Amino acid sequence: MSFDEDLGARLRAAVPAEPDTSQWARGARQARRRRHRLAGAAAVVAAFAVAGTAWFTTRPGPVIVQPASQPPLTQVNGELAECQSTPRGGTSLPTGASSITLCADGTEFQRMWAPLERLTTDVDRYVAKVNDAERLAATTPCTMELGPAYKAVFTYPDGSHRVVTGQLYGCRVLGGDVADRRGADTLFAALLDGWTAQRRDHPVVATREGTWCPTDEDSPVTAGRTPMLAPRLDDIVAARVCQAHPGRPGLSEHPIGPGQVDALLADIRAHSRQATPAPDFAGTLIVLASASGDLATCARLADGTYLAQFGGEDEPRVWSPSPEAERIVRDAVA
Amino acid sequence: MTDDDALAELVRARGAAWWRIAWLLVGDAQRAEDLVQTALSKTYPKLAELGQASFEAYLRTTMVRTYISWWRRAWRREVPSEHIETPGTAPTDSLDLVRALASLPRAQRAVVVLRYVDDLSVAEVADVLGISQGTVKSHTSRALATLRTSPHLAPAEDGS
Numbered sequence: 001m002s003f004d005e006d007l008g009a010r011l012r013a014a015v016p017a018e019p020d021t022s023q024w025a026r027g028a029r030q031a032r033r034r035r036h037r038l039a040g041a042a043a044v045v046a047a048f049a050v051a052g053t054a055w056f057t058t059r060p061g062p063v064i065v066q067p068a069s070q071p072p073l074t075q076v077n078g079e080l081a082e083c084q085s086t087p088r089g090g091t092s093l094p095t096g097a098s099s100i101t102l103c104a105d106g107t108e109f110q111r112m113w114a115p116l117e118r119l120t121t122d123v124d125r126y127v128a129k130v131n132d133a134e135r136l137a138a139t140t141p142c143t144m145e146l147g148p149a150y151k152a153v154f155t156y157p158d159g160s161h162r163v164v165t166g167q168l169y170g171c172r173v174l175g176g177d178v179a180d181r182r183g184a185d186t187l188f189a190a191l192l193d194g195w196t197a198q199r200r201d202h203p204v205v206a207t208r209e210g211t212w213c214p215t216d217e218d219s220p221v222t223a224g225r226t227p228m229l230a231p232r233l234d235d236i237v238a239a240r241v242c243q244a245h246p247g248r249p250g251l252s253e254h255p256i257g258p259g260q261v262d263a264l265l266a267d268i269r270a271h272s273r274q275a276t277p278a279p280d281f282a283g284t285l286i287v288l289a290s291a292s293g294d295l296a297t298c299a300r301l302a303d304g305t306y307l308a309q310f311g312g313e314d315e316p317r318v319w320s321p322s323p324e325a326e327r328i329v330r331d332a333v334a
Numbered sequence: 335m336t337d338d339d340a341l342a343e344l345v346r347a348r349g350a351a352w353w354r355i356a357w358l359l360v361g362d363a364q365r366a367e368d369l370v371q372t373a374l375s376k377t378y379p380k381l382a383e384l385g386q387a388s389f390e391a392y393l394r395t396t397m398v399r400t401y402i403s404w405w406r407r408a409w410r411r412e413v414p415s416e417h418i419e420t421p422g423t424a425p426t427d428s429l430d431l432v433r434a435l436a437s438l439p440r441a442q443r444a445v446v447v448l449r450y451v452d453d454l455s456v457a458e459v460a461d462v463l464g465i466s467q468g469t470v471k472s473h474t475s476r477a478l479a480t481l482r483t484s485p486h487l488a489p490a491e492d493g494s
Contacts, residue, residue: 003478003481003482004450004478007431007446007450007478007481008450008451008453010431011358011431011432011435011446011447011450011451012354012451014358014431014432015354015357015358016357016363018349018350018353018354018357019353019363019367021345021346021349021350021353022346024345024349024367024370024371024374025338025341025342025344025345025346025374025378026342027371027374027375028341028345028371028374028375028378029338029341029375029378
């Protein structure tokens, strides 16, 4: 028998005894729920979205307080332009960076919405955090469970960039233009604290450009994105409906007028409770935006309720929309 | 039967077969389980809609693409071929073959596993990987050439 003919049989013979598979179905469901919870009750799948495009477009453009020495805040695909930077490799970051830009990165699951302004406060403190993080041996085993990932783009006064990638799963690896290190999760938390503190002093008003609805790039199955800085319910100012259509790929996007957004928000406040149900999504999303351009997602479940996670709340909200709120969503799509 | 029951029954019946394919892709029992679980968690809501046969094809596609995607985009620590776990009962030449397989580029490895272990046709492999049939053929040709000349297989080749 030739090498090629024998290959399959030899490979099959090399596989060790398979493990117990009896819990895999339950594990797959739990893994999916975990992702959805992580994605902030909102995450996923296919359907509604609310919006306020028409109203938003009548507002002034981005009014983001940033030092005059900084380059303009140009968006590409709903993120700042420097997010297009890619790592070229390196060992550590030089000091002297003037700003940091946070960007979504990588994996199919749980792509995130990044803030629309740069962090310009105490930047070298984060450079030091990266450089001081524990180095990771090349043979370190890490879980392959997928999760969200981010990029932190450090910009220097000469306009150059250094890209640090961070995996919020597995070994929480920092990489990119630095040698592999641990601590992507702690750096991410510190960066978000930095952004939050900066916003207290310099409020941001920005409109996220482009689609707010999940795209094919987000995932063929799960579709929503989670915000790095989740907006509070009280901060929502606009909404769009993302509607799935049987037999047609993608979601259509429909803005909701400002008066109706207010009615929806009042309905969410009046008819929701905090809970974490199994996410049995029914193909409709409502994407809600704060004045700073951060997005939160309300995902319709099979029982007609919506699941949403807002900033400042420990648990997701389950919203049972009133007939009037249902009508607002239906009218937006019609 | 509920969707959950249908999924549990299908996994009981076919999970081991999926895991064997996954093991040949990643060369490690735990990661193989991770790969199957990840693919299942992505795909199982489609089970009722697709039916078992189509669902299995969808799952296989998701599993293989996830495998390639993991390594391409995120997974940095592939198991070196010297550290492939010992199957225990496997003959030495088969173990060497798996080590040789681990040295292939990911797409070539996926093509070999799908064609020679999962017994898919060139057209089916092209469909699973989202590449042309010509690319499947060239990957196959290069992979086999590499395997035939792999130092891991030097002793085994004498008798084949």
